[in-house]
Amino acid sequence: MSYVYQMNENNITKEQIEEILSEQNDSYKEAISQIMSNKSNFVKYTKSYDNEIFALKKIIKINKRAGNRYAAMRDEVLVKSYSLISSQNKMLSDVLSALDHTSSTEYTEELNKYVIENQLQNQEIIDVNYSKTLELELTSKTLKQAKQSIK
Secondary structure (H helix, E strand, O other), X not given: OHHHHHHOOOOOOHHHHHHHHHHHHXXXXXXXXXXXXXXXXXXXXXXXXXXXXXXXXXXXXXHHHOOOHHXXXXXXXXXXXXXXXXXXXXXXXXXXXXXXXXOHHHHHHHHHHHHHHHHHHHHHHHOOOOHHHHHOOOOOHHXXXXXXXHO
């Protein structure tokens, strides 16, 4: 996420962008290397965040009943964040499992299927516009937390 924040800076130069992209690329390579070196454990123990999502959904219901709109929004965004991470983990686990197929054609088909499924799931999750919330100038601690979660 730090790469995304750096790229969104207003006064960023072309050289800084290239440096950030290079760092991001190196970071991705390192992450993939670590995952591949421990592929079977990653596939076996992929975290789904179901417990965190379940608990937050209960808290959201309580906050909505109590009229705590910003607290409910903050937690809804957290649910979406956990859902995105869970979706990414599942896709990566599926892709790594597909590596066990002997045919490169079969692997390519599986890879495409998993990536498309992931993109569709992610689009459903992030298909909310929070720009009006980010523009609010209230000093509420809960609203600040909601804005941070949205960012």
